[in-house]
Amino acid sequence: MKAIILAVAVSIMAFAPALAAGIAGPQVAVPALDIERGETITEADIVLQTLTPDRMRPGTVMASTDLVGREARRVLRAGEPVRHDDVRMPILVIKGTTVTMTFVEPGIMLTATGRAMSDAGLGESVVVQNPVSFRQVSCIVTGAGAVRAADAPLASTVAANP
Secondary structure, three states: HHHHHHHHHHHHHHHHHHHHHHOOEEEEEEEOEEEOOOOOOHHHHHHEEEEOOOOOOOOOOOOHHOOOOOOOOOOOOOOOOOOOEEEEEEEEOOOEEEEEEEEEEEEEEEEEEEEEEEEEOOEEEEEEEEEOOOOOEEEEEOOOEEEEOOOHHHHHHHHHHO
């Protein structure tokens, strides 16, 4: 009896890829043509394609809205599923460049310049070094060469000592 169950299990496992290939999966956004590393993805670069379950991977981008306006981190091949890690927001802050930091608290707004310690895109986190004190501040990119302090110790100190 065990031999029959084992034989059936082995047969099912042997034919599983063939069965999966015949099953239609979800429609996902894939590149219509090869997209080079660093290129910004447009609506014209994306098509919807039905993937079989064996081609689905964790982190696969499903909707074209998750791709349009993003930048390719690597070469994206036509018709191949794209993972979230394969794309990023376009770089707005470049490592080593001067950026404008903004510290905002109710009733006060301070700006200062600093040096970006890494590349970052819109909404991404970046560490900025104050060129005078050499202190590093964690910031969020708000635009080209502009960041907002994620937590502003200076503003907290001002609020504590009115």
